[in-house]
Amino acid sequence: MTTESKKPPTVFISYSWTTTDHEQWVYELATRLMSDGVMVKLDKWDLKEGNDTLAFMESMVTSTEIDKVLIICERGYQAKADKRTGGVGTETELITPKIYGNVGQEKFIPVVSERDEEGKPFLPTFCSSRMYVDLSIEYEKGYERLLRTLHQAPMHRKPALGAVPSFLFEQEVSHYESSNLIKQLNSAIENNPKRVRGITSSFINTFLGELKQLEITSIDNPSLLDETVKEKIDESLPLRNVYINFINSLSESDEIDSDWIVELFESLYPLAHNQKNNSYYESQFDQFKFFITELFIYTCAILIKHNQYKVLSEVFNNEFHTKNFTNDNLKIRFEGYRFYIESLERLNERLGYRKFSYTGEILSQRADNSLISKEEFLNTDLLLHYISKILRPDERYFWFPTTYMYRSAYSHFKLLSKLKSKRHAEKIKCIFNADTIEELKLSISSYSVAQPIRVQNDYFNQAPHIASIIKPDEIATML
Incomplete structure (x- = not known):
């Protein structure tokens, strides 16, 4: 309904003639309300000589044509209302049963215009427990609230009831705890920066715990293990996005440091290898190898996005102290987080996908995060290759840019x-x-x-x- 066609609200102002200054205050309030589209019934202009004052007051309080009754609460009104004296006392006797008889009533609105020496509002007993509009301190703020109430245009509108989120019924990995830590982190960054360090430490433990959902614990048909790996990679997407949001908040607020990144990836590395003294298939951990590689690229992309070049440099030059099944004191550089995913390439061949690199294909397909564009992701993968060859030119193992063929030549x-x-x-x-x-x-x-950097059998791209x-x-x- 437009403001032009909507019937203006009609209100009656109940007040005490305590002082001439207060009468003028009420008169100015009524005048301003009229100018703002509120039809005001006020004794000053609606009660004429010869009219029955009691009948006027009763009609104002009981009439269905009156949408709201504004009770102007100050020292004089409170005293007269509580003692039931004068016209205010009469109005109080009319109003009280309607308020007490209907707990949910919204017709009678206390409007505080004065407070006592202790800062307490002068509220008559009959409305002391009611929510009121305060015009005694921040007048303009209170007036807007009053005006919105009268025009039924609240500042905070209750949103429409939406549909139940579908993810509640989907069999996907749980990320509630890590998602909740993002909310805590954003709150701490804004309100209590001292809590940030504790939250980042908690995130590593929580995130590692949630990643256990990606483990492949039973293998019924080893020949189909590659498909199971792909399914686990697909399931990892929500956890990947949680991580991206977390590190983005850290990096954007300048709370990021290389020590936290190093600690996280040192903790992630063992997931890519068997940690138990039992029989296993090497490909059984390929979903983690893929996930860790993807996470490292996104980590660097986020740091670049927020110009965290010093932190990025420290990560590139750092020695990661981690472990695998055969070595509890393994030292690697960042290149060690670029894994070859054997099961995906086997799946590519077995199902005849004919992709030059199925790992690169999936990484490229998943590069759809709202914080990092696909182009930024692919460029970061290529940058890691350049950095690897420049910083450690004599190393046999370098960062191979798996996604290079999905980058446009005009990128x-x-x-x-x-x-x-x-x-x-x-x-x-x-x-x-x-x-x-x-x-x-x-x-x-x-x-x-x-020689040119290209995957096997890709004779057209490099x-x-x-x-x-x-x-x-x-x-x-x-x-």
Whole structure:
């Protein structure tokens, strides 16, 4: 219903002639309400000489044409109402039964215009337990509340009842506890930053606990294990998104540090290997290998998104102390979190999908998170390859960019393109282990591969050379 066609509310103002100043206060309130579309019944302009005052008051209180009765509560009104004296006393005798007889009534609204020396509102006994509108302190705020009440336009509207969330009845992995920690984290960041460290520690333990739901505990048909792995990867998506939201909140608020990231991935690594003294299939843990690789790419993408280059540099240069089934004192670099997922490539061949890399295919398909675009995800995977070859050129094992073939040849590589700006190059150079612009140019120049980076049988595509995106002599040539 539009404001033009809606019938204006009609209100009666019940008040005491305590002082001339108070009478003027009431008169100005009534006048303003009239100007704001409220039909006001007031003795000053509705009670004429010769009228029966008692009949007028009774009609105002009992009439069905009166939508609301505003009870102006101040020192004089409270005294007269409680002692039942004067016109206020008469109105009180008329109003009281209607209030006490209907607990849920909304017609009679106390409006506080004055408070006592202790700051308590002057509320008559008959309405002391009722919610009131306060015009004694923040007048404008209280007036808006009153106006919204009269026009039935509340500031906080009750939302429409929606449908029951379908995920409640879906057989998906539970992520309630880790999702709840995101809410706690966001609240702590805003209201109590000292709690952030404790929440981040709790998240690691909670997240690891929820990941146990992805374990493959029984294998009825080993020849179909690859399909089970794919199913577990599909089930992991909600947990992946929870993690992305958590680290995004940390990074965005500048509460992120490399120690937390290192601790998390040191704790994740053992999931990719058998930890029990029993027989097992190596592919039985491939869902975790995929998940960990994906999480590492997203971690770096989030850090880049929020310009956390120092933290990213520390992660790239850190030595991760973790373990697997045969070694409790395993030391790896970040390249160790890029796993080859044998079961997915076997599934690719067995079912005739004919993908150059089924792992890359799935990573690309899943790169649909609202915080990180697909292009950003694919670029980050490629960046990890460049960093790996630049920082550790002599290492046999490097980060292979599994998703390179899903990157458009015309894709914009924002981070590397920004190196043309001297201002941005100064910020970004640390991730290439460079202290100066000249060292940065040397680092980029040092990228070298003995042969094109491509997956087996992909004769038409190869990972782009870094020089095809940014040439060393282009670095820092702009402001």
